[in-house]
Amino acid sequence: VQRCVETNREIYLNIGIKASTLTGGLKYALATGNWGEQKKAASAKAGVSQVLSRYTFASSLSHLRRTNTPIGRDGKIAKPRQLHNTHWGLVCPAETPEGQACGLVKNLALMCYITVGTPAEPIVDFMIQRNMEVLEEFEPQVTPNATKVFVNGVWVGIHRDPSHLVTTMQNLRRRNMISHEVSLIRDIRERE
Structure with a gap:
């Protein structure tokens, strides 16, 4: 070369x-x-x-959902072995091996689903086409009762007809035109 x-x-x-x-x-x-x-x-x-355990179907699923904390097994520190409050619903509190690896090897809960994530720009562009006003152009005096629109926790704009926007987005998700991982939440009290 x-x-x-x-x-x-x-x-x-x-x-x-x-x-x-x-x-x-x-x-x-x-x-x-x-x-x-x-x-x-x-x-x-x-x-x-690691070699995938094929002993039974259940053991294969358990092996695929296993997480490993990369610290020494011989330590007596209790904190890494305990479940944190943020693990609620994500990590199984009962399924862990006995002995030195107890609490360091954890398994995901049965209904836990890891998402890869989707880009937010196409969703924001779609909502702009559906009469969402961008935050930079928003005037609170003109539309005081408008509903705020958040994407991934970021306030991107407002919409005057939120029920129509939510039903449109839900229909698109049901037809698989947007990712099934996209979740839609409308808070009527907070107008969000």
Whole structure:
């Protein structure tokens, strides 16, 4: 590769990089769980990948929903082993192994669903097309009873007919035109 750069020739990656080297490295890392250079085993991270438990269907699901706190197992500190208040409904309070890993290995609750997230800009643009007034153009004296519109906790504008906007967004979500992960909440008392 360096000779090609020095002589201003075209670089062909399939000549400069051996696919078998990359494949062998990935196979080794996935098989052993040690990620890093094979020669420098001391600096490699251990336990990154694990073999999926296929003992029963329930054990497979439990293994896929397992979380691991990356601290030493031999410590006597109780705080990392306890459930935090923010884990309510997200982490199962009963399913944890006994012994040294107790409380450090936790499992997600059965109904817990991890979302990837969707960009907010298309939703804001859609609501602007549906008569949402942008916050920069909002005049409180003209429309004092308007409903505030928040996207991801950020006040983006106001709308004069919130019930129509909410039903339109719900219909779009039901038809899978916007992501099913998008949640809609209308607070009539707070006009939000």
